[in-house]
Amino acid sequence: VPAMSCPYLNAAEEGERIVGSKESQISYGSYLKVAELLALQELESAKHGDAAHDELLFITIHQVYELWFKQILFEVDSVATMFNAEYLEERLMLKIVSRLTRVVEILKLLVNQVMILETMTPLDFMEFRDVLAPASGFQSMQFRLLENKLGIKPQSRVKYHQAEYTSALMPEEQKKVADAAVHPTLLDLVQRWLERTPGLEADGFDFWGKYAQATKAHLAEQRAKAAHLPAADREQALRDVEFAESVYQSVLEQEKHDDLVKSGDRRMSHQAIKGAMMIFLYRDEPLFHLPFSMLTLLQEIDAQLMKWRHNHVTMVQRMIGNKMGTGGSSGYQYLRSTLSDRYKVFLDLFNLSTFIVPRKFIPELDEKTRRRFQHHGSVSE
Secondary structure: OOOOOOOOOOOOOOOOOOOOOHHHOOOHHHHHOHHHHHOOOOOHHHHOOOOOOOHHHHHHHHHHHHHHHHHHHHHHHHHHHHHOOOOOOHHHHHHHHHHHHHHHHHHHHHHHHHHHHOOOOHHHHHOOHHHHOOOOHHHOHHHHHHHHHHOOOHHHOOOEOOEOHHHHOOHHHHHHHHHHHHOOOHHHHHHHHHOOOOOOOOOOOOHHHHHHHHHHHHHHHHHHHHHOOOHHHHHHHHHHHHHHHHHHHHHHOHHHHHHHHHOOOOOOOHHHHHHHHHHHHOOOOHHHHHHHHHHHHHHHHHHHHHHHHHHHHHHHHHHHOOOOOOOOOOOHHHHHOOOOHHHOOOHHHHHHHHOOOOHHHOOOOOHHHHHHHOOOOOOOO
16 A cells, blocks of 8 residues: 655655756745745844844744734635625535634634743843833734624723724724724624524514523423522522523513613624524524534634633733833733623623523424424525
């Protein structure tokens, strides 16, 4: 049995005929532009005297971040293009899940990359930190593009020097970031797709009406259980049931939901929430296998970005304490303020678990709807 071909062996080693001169042949180095790539790490400290040993690590880490940001943006743009179609075919959903999985794996890598940077001590960093001003990670245009393309709203952002977040960018970068904010975000596109989830039709299966009845049955069971508790515990248990009922009403009643959207506590439309809830509850149906995986991946993208922010904040505090950042921000204090739900794009998907009911209360599908959900097709049919 012949050995598997190795992509790193040249043609002669593979026993193949070499075509053209050696100078014209593509090589590992020429294809990847290795010489040009390795020439891009210019130590600023060397221009001001002695080269700081750890500056090479600092530059390498951040250049690698930017390369991965480029790849993530490439994947997110491709997913957004597919979602923007009027009809989302099943084969495209498989591609979407695959590419979002890739984004998640890249983000996991970026989270762990912070640990490599933490091998540099605060004293090591001080050897070259001063020569970096006014450069700052806040000026990463690609990271701002990613935030915008995913769906972070301007009103959710923490002010930078009491100014707009784009103020730290160069004029040409500001235009690119502003242009990205005009186009539908991934959140917008996913919302529009969820609103077309089959089974929500009031004259069909009427999932939402059945779900409302399911919440009532669940709460009735909880009240019955509370009634049998000792008097000392009964009152609190009944208060808990009343609170749970008010929580359910906040999602069941569109007016209450819309008020929460206006206040910034929710992101998606009421109809999109209905679709997401249906996918979450009926994830075992073949039609919803890939959609459920996709929604889970969107949550994981948010989760990994929050982990990255947390690791970054911790590292900054370790490196500079409460000093100002090189870009003039409050440093650690500013970064800490980004560790909140305001920077979660798909917050509503995280909070859906607040409203799910136990399996025994999930409305049973009628035969027509069950047959409809038994095949792998498009959720947006």
